[in-house]
C-alpha cells in the first residue's frame with residue numbers, strides 16, 4: 001500500500017496529477033488536489049514527476 005500526500009500549501013490546483021495518474025487517485029476539492037482513492041495507488045510516482053510545485057509525496061506503507 002502507498003500513502004499519498006498533497007501539500008496544500010504548495011498545490012495550485014493545476015490538475016496535472018489528476019490527468020496523469022493511471023489509477024485516478026486524485027480529485028480536485030476546493031481548488032486543491034485530494035488523493036481520494038489512495039487505496040488504488042500503484043506507487044508509480046508519475047504524479048510526483050508531473051507536479052510542477054513538488055507538492056506530492058508517495059510513501060510505501
Ligand code: SF4
Nearest residue numbers: 021041042044045047
Ligand atoms: S504514484 Fe502513480 S498511482 Fe499513485 S497516486 Fe501517483 S500517479 Fe497515481
Ligand code: SF4
Nearest residue numbers: 011012014015017051
Ligand atoms: S500537479 Fe501538483 S500543483 Fe498540480 S494539482 Fe496536482 S498536486 Fe496540485
